[in-house]
Amino acid sequence: MHRLHYQRISMSQDAPDHPNHERNSVDVDHLxxxxxxxxxNDASTQIATDLHAIIExxxxxxxxxxxxxxxxxxxxxxxxxxRCDEVTESPNPTHFQSGAPSTVDxxxxxxxxxx
Numbered sequence: 170m171h172r173l174h175y176q177r178i179s180m181s182q183d184a185p186d187h188p189n190h191e192r193n194s195v196d197v198d199h200l201x202x203x204x205x206x207x208x209x210n211d212a213s214t215q216i217a218t219d220l221h222a223i224i225e226x227x228x229x230x231x232x233x234x235x236x237x238x239x240x241x242x243x244x245x246x247x248x249x250x251x252r253c254d255e256v257t258e259s260p261n262p263t264h265f266q267s268g269a270p271s272t273v274d275x276x277x278x279x280x281x282x283x284x
Contacts, residue, residue, distance in 0.1 A: 195220055 201208040208216065212276050262275045271278040 191256070195217075197208070197213045197220070201216075266272045266275065266277065269277050
């Protein structure tokens with residue numbers, strides 16, 4: 170059984186070695202069981218390593234001072250270029266219905282399927 174020990178990710182600005190950070194562990198075999206995945210020992214070791222790297226990256230990003238930084242709705246500062254909503258062509262029912270087997274007054278006729 171492989172256990173990955175990591176520091177709990179919190180939204181506080183406490184440093185990772187701060188006493189308020191609680192120590193937890195991730196049981197890769199338990200997670201695999203919850204996900205109904207059969208994971209071998211080699212893969213379990215690699216997953217534990219990958220999870221540790223991900224958690225360390227998140228902890229590093231959370232250590233960045235973001236005071237005064239406004240949240241973004243999109244990473245690029247741009248606006249959508251939209252065109253005016255104008256009718257530029259009219260539908261031509263005769264053209265669209267030219268391949269239909271049977272039509273009447275711009276309606277498609279289909280065989281009855283429910284009695």
